[in-house]
Amino acid sequence: MLSRAAVLASAAALPPAHAHPAPALEARQARCLATYQRTGTRSDKCVRQEYAQYHPTIVKGCQAKNFTENEEVKAQLRKKAGDKWSMKLDYLTSRLKERIVEGKVPGAIVELGVYDGRTSRILRRFIDAFAPDREFHVYDSFAGLPSRADADGKQVRQEDGEGGMAVPQRRFRYGFERENLRLPDGIHEGFFRNISASEYPTPIAFAFFDGDLYSSVYDSFVQVYWKMSPGGIIMVHDYTDHHGRFAGVKKAVEAFLQDKAETVTECRGLIAMVVKRPSSAHSGPSRGAASAARYVRLRDRNSIANSPPARVSPSPPPPPPQRLTAQRSC
Numbered sequence: 001m002l003s004r005a006a007v008l009a010s011a012a013a014l015p016p017a018h019a020h021p022a023p024a025l026e027a028r029q030a031r032c033l034a035t036y037q038r039t040g041t042r043s044d045k046c047v048r049q050e051y052a053q054y055h056p057t058i059v060k061g062c063q064a065k066n067f068t069e070n071e072e073v074k075a076q077l078r079k080k081a082g083d084k085w086s087m088k089l090d091y092l093t094s095r096l097k098e099r100i101v102e103g104k105v106p107g108a109i110v111e112l113g114v115y116d117g118r119t120s121r122i123l124r125r126f127i128d129a130f131a132p133d134r135e136f137h138v139y140d141s142f143a144g145l146p147s148r149a150d151a152d153g154k155q156v157r158q159e160d161g162e163g164g165m166a167v168p169q170r171r172f173r174y175g176f177e178r179e180n181l182r183l184p185d186g187i188h189e190g191f192f193r194n195i196s197a198s199e200y201p202t203p204i205a206f207a208f209f210d211g212d213l214y215s216s217v218y219d220s221f222v223q224v225y226w227k228m229s230p231g232g233i234i235m236v237h238d239y240t241d242h243h244g245r246f247a248g249v250k251k252a253v254e255a256f257l258q259d260k261a262e263t264v265t266e267c268r269g270l271i272a273m274v275v276k277r278p279s280s281a282h283s284g285p286s287r288g289a290a291s292a293a294r295y296v297r298l299r300d301r302n303s304i305a306n307s308p309p310a311r312v313s314p315s316p317p318p319p320p321p322q323r324l325t326a327q328r329s330c
């Protein structure tokens with residue numbers, strides 16, 4: 001999520017990937033920036049160019065090999081989203097349609113970290129159009145980010161600090177009312193780790209994690225991973241490298257998956273996709289205490305200094321058999 005001010009500030013603040021970009025590239029960048037200043041929107045081409053400029057390694061090494069926007073989804077949603085449509089939304093909704101709806105993966109759709117609900121409203125439109133029987137739950141502190149940890153690296157922008165991006169829940173609700181949309185089945189307020197496990201539905205077919213920080217993404221996995229249906233998808237936004245603004249996100253994904261059967265299957269833009277494997281599906285008796293202790297150990301090992309005391313899902317299932325895999329990013 002980048003506000004207009006943030007994009008403009010980033011254009012000024014971040015150094016280009018190459019000290020002396022080719023004149024043609026400079027001209028293209030200038031055109032993109034001028035259009036953005038004038039209209040407040042960026043074309044997909046400009047967004048891609050920004051990624052290529054600031055995240056060259058990701059763009060090269062982290063692309064979905066066979067992704068084409070789903071035409072049906074595009075026809076239904078893109079017009080409604082107008083100039084707010086983005087690479088993130090086309091990837092998210094196309095994969096949701098092809099893999100979850102058409103693949104008949106059972107379960108709810110959840111979003112952890114919703115801000116003012118821009119993506120939530122698209123998900124609601126998607127559900128109404130293609131999956132009307134699915135439950136939809138959203139989670140946010142509505143008080144902004146928790147404090148940063150060492151793993152998150154240097155704070156680049158003001159809104160990335162503790163309390164950054166706080167919007168009251170009523171603003172989230174108002175966005176739905178304004179567009180005449182049904183509210184999510186559950187709007188759960190609090191830090192992810194403090195929201196009771198029973199407020200996360202079971203099973204979950206699709207989860208979007210957009211908490212920006214190490215602890216937020218790690219906590220999202222802790223709450224949701226165990227409840228995913230086999231074949232279910234977790235999409236993690238801002239899966240970028242450690243030089244970037246979201247250094248903690250990628251580290252959290254990798255730390256959580258290190259002893260799981262899953263890997264990052266593919267990425268597009270800055271979104272990573274993890275597909276839940278059948279072998280680690282939710283089953284078996286409660287191992288809540290062991291899992292909580294393991295989480296706290298891992299959290300401490302990764303210097304997650306922030307925050308409210310951990311309150312971990314009381315009944316996550318036994319962890320899957322340990323299976324280390326070579327691929328840790330796409």
Ligand SMILES: C[S@@+](CC[C@H](N)C(=O)[O-])C[C@H]1O[C@@H](n2cnc3c(N)ncnc32)[C@H](O)[C@@H]1O
Pocket residue numbers: 001112113114115116117118119120139140141142143144145146164165166167190191192193210211212213215216219
């Ligand atoms: C980048 S914004 C989400 C943008 C939204 N997904 C969208 O696409 O429009 C991050 C949101 O995550 C919330 N957040 C981050 N960490 C959280 C945590 N640990 N618990 C609860 N909310 C959190 C913040 O309050 C903020 O609203």
